[in-house]
Amino acid sequence: MSLLEIKNLHVAVGGRNILNGLTLTVEKGQLAAIMGPNGSGKSTLSHVLAGKPGYEVKDGSVLLDGEDLLALSPDQRAAKGVFLAFQYPLEIPGVATMNFLRTAVNAQRRARGEAEMSTPDFLKRVREIAGHLGIEQEMLRRSVNVGFSGGEKKRNEVLQMALLEPQLCILDETDSGLDIDALRVVSEGVNRLRAPERGMIVITHYQRLLEYIVPDVVHVLSKGRIVKTGDKELAHELEAHGYARFTDEAA
Amino acid sequence: MAAIQETVDQVRRIDVDQYKYGFETLVESDKAPIGLSEDTVRFISERKNEPAWMLEWRLDAYRRWLTMREPNWARVDYPPIDYQSYYYYAAPKRPALASLDEVDPEILRTYEKLGIPLREQEILAGVVRPEGEEGEDGEAPRRVAVDAVFDSVSVATTFKEELKKVGVIFMPISEALREHPDLVRQYLGTVVPVTDNFFATLNSAVFSDGSFVYVPPGVRCPMELSTYFRINEKNTGQFERTLIIADKGSYVSYLEGCTAPMRDENQLHAAVVELVALDDAEIKYSTVQNWYPGDSEGRGGIYNFVTKRGDCRGARSKILWTQVETGSAITWKYPSCILRGDNSRGEFYSVAISNGMQQVDSGTKMLHLGKGTTSRIISKGVSAGKSSNTYRGLVTAHRKADKARNFTQCDSLLIGNKCGAHTVPYLEAKNASAVFEHEATTSKISDEMLFYCMQRGLSAEEAVALVVNGFVKDVLQELPMEFAVEAQKLISISLEGSVG
Numbered sequence: 001m002s003l004l005e006i007k008n009l010h011v012a013v014g015g016r017n018i019l020n021g022l023t024l025t026v027e028k029g030q031l032a033a034i035m036g037p038n039g040s041g042k043s044t045l046s047h048v049l050a051g052k053p054g055y056e057v058k059d060g061s062v063l064l065d066g067e068d069l070l071a072l073s074p075d076q077r078a079a080k081g082v083f084l085a086f087q088y089p090l091e092i093p094g095v096a097t098m099n100f101l102r103t104a105v106n107a108q109r110r111a112r113g114e115a116e117m118s119t120p121d122f123l124k125r126v127r128e129i130a131g132h133l134g135i136e137q138e139m140l141r142r143s144v145n146v147g148f149s150g151g152e153k154k155r156n157e158v159l160q161m162a163l164l165e166p167q168l169c170i171l172d173e174t175d176s177g178l179d180i181d182a183l184r185v186v187s188e189g190v191n192r193l194r195a196p197e198r199g200m201i202v203i204t205h206y207q208r209l210l211e212y213i214v215p216d217v218v219h220v221l222s223k224g225r226i227v228k229t230g231d232k233e234l235a236h237e238l239e240a241h242g243y244a245r246f247t248d249e250a251a
Numbered sequence: 252m253a254a255i256q257e258t259v260d261q262v263r264r265i266d267v268d269q270y271k272y273g274f275e276t277l278v279e280s281d282k283a284p285i286g287l288s289e290d291t292v293r294f295i296s297e298r299k300n301e302p303a304w305m306l307e308w309r310l311d312a313y314r315r316w317l318t319m320r321e322p323n324w325a326r327v328d329y330p331p332i333d334y335q336s337y338y339y340y341a342a343p344k345r346p347a348l349a350s351l352d353e354v355d356p357e358i359l360r361t362y363e364k365l366g367i368p369l370r371e372q373e374i375l376a377g378v379v380r381p382e383g384e385e386g387e388d389g390e391a392p393r394r395v396a397v398d399a400v401f402d403s404v405s406v407a408t409t410f411k412e413e414l415k416k417v418g419v420i421f422m423p424i425s426e427a428l429r430e431h432p433d434l435v436r437q438y439l440g441t442v443v444p445v446t447d448n449f450f451a452t453l454n455s456a457v458f459s460d461g462s463f464v465y466v467p468p469g470v471r472c473p474m475e476l477s478t479y480f481r482i483n484e485k486n487t488g489q490f491e492r493t494l495i496i497a498d499k500g501s502y503v504s505y506l507e508g509c510t511a512p513m514r515d516e517n518q519l520h521a522a523v524v525e526l527v528a529l530d531d532a533e534i535k536y537s538t539v540q541n542w543y544p545g546d547s548e549g550r551g552g553i554y555n556f557v558t559k560r561g562d563c564r565g566a567r568s569k570i571l572w573t574q575v576e577t578g579s580a581i582t583w584k585y586p587s588c589i590l591r592g593d594n595s596r597g598e599f600y601s602v603a604i605s606n607g608m609q610q611v612d613s614g615t616k617m618l619h620l621g622k623g624t625t626s627r628i629i630s631k632g633v634s635a636g637k638s639s640n641t642y643r644g645l646v647t648a649h650r651k652a653d654k655a656r657n658f659t660q661c662d663s664l665l666i667g668n669k670c671g672a673h674t675v676p677y678l679e680a681k682n683a684s685a686v687f688e689h690e691a692t693t694s695k696i697s698d699e700m701l702f703y704c705m706q707r708g709l710s711a712e713e714a715v716a717l718v719v720n721g722f723v724k725d726v727l728q729e730l731p732m733e734f735a736v737e738a739q740k741l742i743s744i745s746l747e748g749s750v751g
Binding site: 050051052053054073074075077078079083084086089093094095100103104105107108111143160164 | 697698699703706707708709710711717718721722723724725
């Protein structure tokens with residue numbers, strides 16, 4: 001069974017149709033890149049998968065491991081293993097990052113009927129992952145994302161992703177606002193999470209990110225539909241010639 | 252449906268169902284005749300075996316009160332109060348208890364239900380230690396001495412003997428009037444005069460109990476002192492009076508908690524708290540206020556009209572007010588500091604949470620009279636439901652208050668779009684060297700923020716509680732450890748639909 005099966009998905013926001021019959025499959029162990037011009041529906045797709053309020057699903061279905069994802073609330077989806085790395089991570093003043101991480105881990109465990117993680121195990125795990133991502137302990141004591149640089153915010157997203165061990169990772173323009181060094185660290189963090197049971201969707205404008213995170217498959221999104229699917233060479237082609245010929249075909 | 256809407260709906264549902272202290276205790280009680288008159292005042296004074304001067308003091312207050320008008324400047328709206336429809340004195344029968352064993356078991360069970368460890372051995376056994384600190388410093392367990400006030404009388408005070416050894420007096424004020432009349436007389440009404448305001452004057456006439464604390468010079472009170480107030484009888488007003496005196500160079504930390512059963516009618520609470528800090532003394536006064544807030548339609552709930560004031564009478568003295576206000580239908584409360592002594596300091600930390608139809612008008616006054624006096628105000632208001640939440644503050648520097656300094660920060664957080672938050676700061680400097688700073692922010696819990704938390708696995712309620720607790724963190728960390736944990740839970744309960 002495929003990990004994620006999206007069929008004929010139609011989604012509107014504020015009465016405007018954004019996704020128009022999108023069909024997409026992500027297999028276990030697969031890393032799928034989704035590329036497309038501004039306004040093609042990339043972020044909408046990531047939000048709908050994670051269950052953000054304000055999106056009206058008019059038609060179509062989304063199955064995760066055969067289960068209807070659209071029927072679940074955002075926190076239920078998270079507990080099922082859907083993780084969205086935000087393009088713009090939110091700030092939560094007064095809530096220490098470490099406390100936030102622990103609350104999230106234990107909330108998901110409770111939702112799955114598992115025991116909470118013990119404090120020593122939790123701390124050990126956070127330290128290990130933080131070490132890989134070059135995250136200082138001091139940063140974990142600060143309030144969630146408050147006063148973080150763009151790079152720190154994105155590293156924090158990858159830290160959460162690694163800690164929560166999701167089935168399906170969705171990275172929404174994780175490369176935006178990153179300098180080349182931060183991009184490398186974040187990409188290494190993502191690559192470390194590639195696993196036979198885990199699917200990943202990497203949403204990006206630019207081919208640059210895909211130099212570091214090499215996709216198994218590249219989909220081109222235009223006007224709310226997948227208009228072209230290919231291998232990683234497709235990304236190079238897009239970089240060289242732009243989106244125009246695909247978007248024109250879609251029109 | 253937007254997440255915020257769900258939260259608002261959940262919040263809306265809680266009022267009645269979630270107020271977990273809304274039970275009634277069935278004990279026989281001895282009540283004054285309904286209504287207020289000179290006879291009522293005499294009745295109370297007689298029941299308390301008070302000295303003659305005390306009765307005169309009360310009658311003076313009562314006659315003054317008759318000439319006064321209820322204040323109407325606060326941003327709260329309620330139907331006229333019929334002062335003749337309340338009972339001004341209600342005491343569980345079997346008064347004058349020699350030990351805890353004589354307390355009506357029903358009352359003890361009430362306090363047990365509230366999670367208040369009255370029995371000393373429970374206090375000794377039920378020690379809550381901060382995580383990870385066990386056995387590190389070999390410090391003795393923290394203990395709390397409790398004075399429990401049920402309707403109009405104090406039913407039990409713990410650790411009295413042990414406190415006595417270091418010279419600390421901690422007892423019901425009615426008892427102090429008999430055992431230490433000179434001490435009470437010297438200080439009573441010197442911070443909040445009999446004529447101060449409508450509600451304080453009413454309290455002066457009819458107060459029936461409350462706590463009295465005296466800490467002798469140079470003594471650091473060895474444990475937290477605490478009073479739990481509970482209104483139980485129907486149509487009963489509670490008018491407690493607390494007087495705390497910290498003599499030169501002493502220190503005391505005092506905690507106050509309160510609950511009430513659910514009633515359709517509003518019940519009246521008009522307390523007066525007076526604090527006196529002499530040279531180099533420090534008083535830390537913390538409140539977790541959880542009176543019944545009324546139901547979702549605004550029926551019932553406590554009217555809370557409280558006058559709290561501290562007098563930094565001595566040089567370098569310090570008074571800290573910390574309050575977490577989650578209950579009451581109406582809150583009218585401005586714990587204040589008179590910074591009389593040179594270089595004295597006042598601090599006010601407040602979290603006021605309003606939900607349902609609750610109305611809060613609360614804040615503080617920092618009156619800088621002495622040289623080099625400093626004050627700090629941190630106020631956090633959280634409004635949900637259809638509630639209204641107002642911060643009202645006054646900071647003044649009088650002519651002789653050279654180099655007075657104040658820093659004020661008022662932050663408001665809104666949940667949903669039917670509530671209101673208001674900030675009304677008054678600043679008045681009559682001395683050119685005074686420096687006042689005021690910062691204020693208003694923010695909303697956004698859908699985006701809730702979605703971010705929920706995407707990580709938190710339920711809507713957990714997400715709101717997390718964000719709110721982050722918002723009020725600066726204040727909660729000022730509370731003693733035991734209270735901080737309780738307050739955190741209380742905040743979650745008062746804002747969540749499913750918890751509690």
